[in-house]
Amino acid sequence: MSTHKNHPFHLVDVSPWPLMGALSAMIMMIGLIKWFHMYNNNLFLLGFMITSLIMYQWWRDISREGTFQGLHTYNVVMGLRWGMILFITSEVFFFLSFFWGFFHSSLSPSIELGMMWPPKGIVVFNPIQIPLLNTLILLTSGLTVTWAHHSLMENNFKQTTHSLTLTIILGVYFSMLQAYEYMEAPFTISDAVYGSSFYMATGFHGIHVIIGTTFLLVCLIRHMNNHFSCIHHFGFEAAAWYWHFVDVVWLFLYISIYWWGS
Numbered sequence: 001m002s003t004h005k006n007h008p009f010h011l012v013d014v015s016p017w018p019l020m021g022a023l024s025a026m027i028m029m030i031g032l033i034k035w036f037h038m039y040n041n042n043l044f045l046l047g048f049m050i051t052s053l054i055m056y057q058w059w060r061d062i063s064r065e066g067t068f069q070g071l072h073t074y075n076v077v078m079g080l081r082w083g084m085i086l087f088i089t090s091e092v093f094f095f096l097s098f099f100w101g102f103f104h105s106s107l108s109p110s111i112e113l114g115m116m117w118p119p120k121g122i123v124v125f126n127p128i129q130i131p132l133l134n135t136l137i138l139l140t141s142g143l144t145v146t147w148a149h150h151s152l153m154e155n156n157f158k159q160t161t162h163s164l165t166l167t168i169i170l171g172v173y174f175s176m177l178q179a180y181e182y183m184e185a186p187f188t189i190s191d192a193v194y195g196s197s198f199y200m201a202t203g204f205h206g207i208h209v210i211i212g213t214t215f216l217l218v219c220l221i222r223h224m225n226n227h228f229s230c231i232h233h234f235g236f237e238a239a240a241w242y243w244h245f246v247d248v249v250w251l252f253l254y255i256s257i258y259w260w261g262s
Helices: 017-038 042-067 074-107 130-153 157-183 192-224 234-260
Strands: none
Touching: 017 042, 042 192, 042 234, 074 192, 074 234, 130 157, 130 234, 157 192, 192 234
């Protein structure tokens, strides 16, 4: 078969990773349900490990296609840009559902909640303690990832490395503080609609922070291996867009759930 093509698009090769990724995600979710009902996390950990290995190999193939094989032409990159924009748009509506549920319950508390918000017996977090610190951390990380982007466009390798490393450290610090907050929380996910709304919204945001931190860590590794240039670095741009989205969602979470909702 001839490898010649007379178009600027990338027709991907046959890959096992989509099917294997879907199966590993199914194993992980079945393991999660087993963990919840049977208090045994062995299957979840196995699924998570398989998913991580598949992610590594899938990302390796995409990095190879875009960096060494030259398959990410202008048309392909524009398609990737629109794909990322639509993905972030879908994430906006995902979080919109949580905010909708929260405001529906808080603006007109039902008689089952005692017609008060927060419901009676719920001791809420102080918004000027750990939540405010986490807000400052994410706002600072937004500045450092922008610094990294501008340094990359100016071909400043050293400053890009430093600023990207600092962003990752701030992301890890945020996750550690949120984990500490969860461990010290005076209410659980089963404590009325307040607990459900709080943990679903902040928990999914926390997962997004972990994913975004991993995204930026992959970009740092690629940057250290000279995969990016000042004109060809969409992988990093996508990570930066995602991180700014995570920042904005947290601002809405802090203002509505931690500050106004308390």
